[in-house]
Amino acid sequence: MSGPHSIDIDYVAQLARLELTAKERERFSGQLGDILQHFAQLNEVDVSGVEPMAHAFPVENVFREDKSEPGLPPEKALENAPRKRNNMVLVPKVVEG
Amino acid sequence: MEYEAVIGLEVHVQVKTESKIFSSVGVGFGAQPNSLTDPVVLGLPGVLPVINREAVEKSIKVGMLLNGSIPRVTKWDRKNYFYPDSPKNYQISQFDRPICSGGELEIELKGPSRNVMGEHKTIALTRAHLEEDVGKLIHLEQESLVDFNRAGTPLLEIVSEPDMHTPEEAYAYLTALKMLLIYGEVSHCDMEKGQMRCDANVSVRPAGQKKLGVKVEIKNLNSISGVRNGLAYEIERQIQVLLGGGTLVQETRGWDAAKGMTYHLRSKEESHDYRYFPDPDLMPVRIDRRWRERLRASLPEKPFDRQRRYFDQYSLPYTLTSVLIPDPELCHFFxxxxxxxxxxxxxxxxxxxxxxxxxxxAGLTLSESKVNPAKIAQLVNLIEEGVISKNLAKERVFPEMFKTGENPAAIVQAKDLGLSESAEELEKICSEIVQANPDTVAEVLSGNKKAINFLKGRVMRATRGKANPALVGPLLEKLIAEKG
Amino acid sequence: MPGEIHFQTLAQLQEALASKSVSSVELTRRHLDRIEAVDGRVQAFNSWDEEDCLRQAEASDERRAAGKIKGPLDGIPVGLKDVIAVKDQPLTCSSRMLERFVSPYDATVTSRLKNAGAVLLGRLNMDEFAMGSSTENSAFKTTFNPWDTSRVAGGSSGGSAAAVAVGELPVSLGSDTGGSIRQPASFCGVVGLKPTYGLVSRFGLVAFASSLDQIGPFARTVGDAGRLLQVIAGHDPRDSTSIDTATPDYSKALAEKKGPWKLGIPREYFAEGLDPEVKEAIQAAIDWYADRGCEMVEVSLPHMHLAISVYYIVATAEASSNLARYDGVRYTHRSDRAEDVVDLYFKSRAEGFGEEVKRRIILGSYVLSSGYYDAYYLRAQKIRALIRQDFSKAFAEVDGLLTPTSPFVSFKAGEKTRDPLAMYLSDIYTISANLAGIPGISLPCGFNSQGLPIGLQILGEPLGEANLLAIAQSFERAHDFIDRHPNPSPPD
Incomplete structure (x- = not known):
């Protein structure tokens, strides 16, 4: 797929670590193409000089004081782990990189 | 052909705090696996980060110590990538408004000998930004284990410009950085505990060429000498490749300290698209003038400034300062x-x-010492005032003071170690010794000047070491000459 | 206590408990009975733990007997959308990904409800990870509309809305990222309030789009919504985006604020695509306000037509990052087909997420990806600022804006699932409030010819909840919509 309102679906799926079926790839490409076409309306607006808005309610300098409190006991921390060993989460071999 | 290396360093430093950067569970090293976590550290569904003020303040102080520019507003961004040691699969970091921009670090290269100060240089910095540390992987045969204890520890990444050219400069850079951060009390910088970690970017180019060569990143440089050795190996490797007519590829290499060589980890084609964007869960931090001034006022004297002051104020020789300066506690003691x-x-x-x-x-630290600065000063003054000989001070007073913590003056008195004050008395003793040893006197008179040492020893024994050696020698010479 | 206890208001139940004409155990049991009776048809709940609820109710009764009630909700059953953490309870977000996840901690709103004595009753169904407008994206079940069970309850908080509408609960909590409280409230004929961003803590609310999400109440009356809001609102040091301000006394404000108000009618909300019957009901509501002395002015929100695009860029971008943590490693579904850890990510996420979630993750990853950030995300953030500015200008002039909540009434299940863009466009009236961070309420304002509820939306300025509730309540008190209740027919 290429064109002004298309998405490199394989690249993005790779970024998002999502395995897509051939059907999903095809369907999403079409649907997201439509959606991107709709997004094109944003180009009509002059946004020069407008500060981007990252937060709905502007507040600054929200801090925690540096005091420690007990956390979760290891058993509780790993309660939902699909696999574990020696109080650690077990995963298939990770190749360092 | 002559080649020149170009080196830039990325140093990660754990900022010294009691609790993690975004939640209140404690930080630590060597604890039981996954015993230093909470829902925020684990990135459980629904949790939110709140930033630790101490981590921010200490990072600003680092920026100031590095002469960097501290922005009026700093903010946090998400760096998105998947890795099993990253609980959220994004790292809260800083992208376009780091807590410190620019800056520089003064370094000292190795001198021609241990007693001579090396050349000083200033290395330019790119930036420093505050982020969260990730967990740790333990690799087994077929599987890996994840421990999240380290995750969420405040981590300051200090990035240098490609402004170094030799492994020695990199070594000096890390040494100076560590010293500065320890002075600022912002990090323990213990590389063995992972509190300071270093990645290096290195390339080589024909000497005189402006354009940079192909950059290689080296990871796992786990000690300051590891950085030096890894770079030395890698620079030589790159030069050999070029001399052999080969081409270098942009890649990430690991350092195998045991084998003393770097090895390929991954090539740069797999470079990341981190999709940075402002973290909507964290608010920007505004660093106003009052806050800045307060932090600036709390900055310590920098190590090399202190060293220069020691030269000027105390006329200390380089060798003494090079022992004192790296240890702020020792400096304070001094x-x-x-x-x-x-x-x-x-x-x-x-x-x-x-x-x-x-x-x-004795295997003790300075803080465990029974000798305090006042006692050292008293000892120095007793010698200077001629109350006690340097020899006795070293052999009798200091060991006692070290063992018991007693005042040197009290030890001198209790053991009656004071120099004999009466010249008449000393002359009388010397005269007796000369009388009692005619053979030795004859020997001296016949030209064996060294024989006089035997008589000196007799005098010291007779006075139980309290005789002032500076007086004994001339006195004996005078008496022997009278005999001749 | 007379007959249909399950359609009594929160205020009535509080009084009944206070006068000891009913116990919390009885109240809880009657609601559990109601769930047993109707939930098979409505499917509002993902789960409930009868024993645990009754234990909580017993404890409440003991407190009351000892004269030591904890707070205003003591003994009252409250349901939570399955996206809000309750310690030692499931937190599925209606996703296969978290099907077996049990939360080790309480959300801040959960702690507040517990501190107020509430009986936490069940986990309410939703669109998976709150992504959707019909609750059809739940991995487990579709929640049907109690007024017509062939139709959807709306979404994403469909379970929370339907449960309150059908009398399974007196009140519930939902979350609203682009209309997920107000739209299902409108579809189910109940009151739903999305508070000002930052009024209610998000700690423990599983994030969809962090800069847009807010927790809010569902109730059968405006007053009850205010009562529940009172308990959950207020500053939370665990949420950096929480506003540090004193919470007003909403009941007191409701008693005092009588109007008349100056109200705005945003012309952009009455353009094409608005169902004629909905338009008629909203017009009638506008006329009612005008008749009782409110000054009505037409206002303009010139960037309104861009809101959908801005919203779907910002929301999906944030979501793509927020949902990265569901990866098969620490606590989610893990694929057993994976060969290495990278494969584990791809397969666990493929198996654990439903289609709509995948679609949004792809879109969100795309708009943030290298080379597109400025064109999409950054631009959207700037236009978002313009949209907020439009509202600030409007609220400099008026006390509230009157609009439809949704362009149409509840639709048939399955009717809109094929065309995601059409589904996205249906959020047109609700999403701009999330973009601007302002509060909005939806309340019943009529029924169409098929007997399906229509919702009136009132939008207010930041932290203007008291005003909003008062404006809504004046309408509610003059109409009898709250007295009508659905009676879901048994399946054919």
Whole structure:
């Protein structure tokens, strides 16, 4: 797929670590193409000089004081782990990189 | 052809705090696996980060110590990538508004000998930004284990410009950085505990060429000498490849300290698209003038500034400062002693050459020492005032003081170690010794000047060491000459 | 206590408990009975733990007997959307990904409800990870509309809305990222309030789009919504985006604020695509306000037509990052087909997420990806600022804006699932409030010819909840919509 309102679906799926079926790839490409076409309306607006808005309610300098409190006991921390060993989460071999 | 290396360093430093950067569970090293976590550290569904003020303040202080520019507003962004040690699969970091931009670090290269100061240089910095540390992977045969204890520890990444050219400069850079951060009390910088970690970017180019060569990143440089050795190996490897007519590829390599070589980890084609965007869960931090001024006022004197002051104020030789300066606690000890000592330089001598040696032998730290600065100063003053000989001070007073913590003056008195004050008495003793040893006197008179040492020893024994050696020699010579 | 206890208001139940004409155990049991009776048809709940609820109710009764009630909700059953953490309870977000996840901690709103004595009753169904407008994206079940069970309850908080509408609960909590409280409230004929961003803590609310999400109440009356809001609102040091301000006394404000108000009618909300019957009901509501002395002015929100695009860029971008943590490693579904850890990510996420979630993750990853950030995300953030500015200008002039909540009434299940863009466009009236961070309420304002509820939306200025509730309540008190209740027919 290429064109002004298309998405490199394989690249993005790779970024998002999502395995897509051939059907999903095809369907999403079409649907997201439509959606991107709709997004094109944003180009009509002059946004020069407008500060981007990252937060709905502007507040600054929200801090925690540096005091420690007990956390979760290891058993509780790993309660939902699909696999574990020696109080650690077990995963298939990770190749360092 | 001559080649020149270009080196830039990325140093990660764990900022010294009691709790994690975004939640209140404690930080630590060597705890039981996954015993330092909470829902925020684990990135459980629904949790939110709240930033630790201390981590921010200490990072600003680092920026100031590095002469960097501290922005009026700093903010946090998400760096998105998947890795099993990353609980959220994004790292809260800083992208376009780091807590410190620019800056520089003064370094000292190795001198021609241990006693001679090396060349000083200033290395330019790119930036420093505050982020969260990730967990740790333990690799088994077929599987890996994840421990999240380290995750969420405040981590300051300090990035240098490609402004170094030799492994020695990189070594000096890390040494100087570590010293500065320890002075600022912002990190323990213990590389063995992962509190300071270093990645290096290195390339080589024909000497004189402007354009940079192909950049290689080296990871797993786990000690300061590892950085030096890894870079030395890698620079040589790159030069050999080029000399052999080969081409270099942009890649990430690991450092195998045991084998003493770097090895390929991954190539740069797999470069990341981190999709940085402002973290909507964290608010920007505004660093106003009052806050800045308060932090600036709390900055310590920098190590090399202190060293220069020691030269000027106390006339300390380079060798003494090179022992004192890296250890702020020792510097403080010295300065306290120097305040009271008539000869500060002698105080430094006693601290560096005697106290540290004894502490080392006893396996004690400075804070465990029974000798305090005032006692060192008193000892120096007793010698300076001629109350006690340097020899006795070293052999009798200091060991006693080190063992018991007793005042040197009290020891001198209790053991009656004071120099005999009466010249008449000393002359009388010397005269007796000369009378009693005619053979030795004859020997001296016949030209064997060294034979006089035997008589000196007799005098010292007779006075139980209290005779002032500076007086004994001439006195004996005079008496022998009278015999001749 | 007379007959249909399950359609009594929160206020009535509080009084009944206070006068000891009913116990919390009885109240809880009657609601559990109601769930047993109707939930098979409505499917509002993902789960409930009868024993645990009754234990909580018993404890409440003991407190009351000892004269030591904890707070205003003591003994009252409250349901939570399955996206809000309750310690030692499931937190599925209606996703296979978290099907077996049990939360080890309480959300801040959960702690507040517990501290107020509430009986936490069940986990309410939703669109998976709150992504959707019909609750059809739940991995477990579709929640049907109690007024017509062939139709959807709306979404994403469909379970929370339907449960309150059908009398399974007196009140519930939902979350609203682009209309997920107000739209299902409108579809189910109940009151739903999305508070000002930052008024209610998000700690423990599983994030969809962090800069847009807010927790809010569902109730059968405006007053009850205010009562529940009172308990959950207020500053939370665990949420950096929480506003540090004193919470007003909403009941007191409701008693005092009588109007008349100056109200705005945003012309952009009455353009094409608005169902004629909905338009008629909203017009009638506008006329009612005008008749009782409110000054009505037409206002313009010139960037309104861009809101959908801005919203779907910002929301999906944030979501793509927020949902990265569901990866098969620490606590989610893990694929057993994976060969290495990278494969584990791809397969666990493929198996654990439903289609709509995948679609949004792809879109969100795309708009943030290298080379597109400025064109999409950054631009959207700037236009978002313009949209907020439009509202600020409007609220400099008026006390509230009157609009439809949704362009149409509840639709048939399955009717809109094929065309995601059409589904996205249906959020047109609700999403701009999330973009601007302002509060909005939806309340019943009529029924169409098929007997399906229509919702009136009132939007207010930041932290203007008291005003909003008062404006809504004046309408509610003059109409009898709250007295009508659905009676879901048994399946054919």
């Amino acid at each position: 300065e306290e002693a120097a305040k009271r000592a008539k000869l500060p330089r002698q105080a430094a001598n006693w601290i560096v050459n005697n106290l540290l040696g004894e502490l080392g032998k």
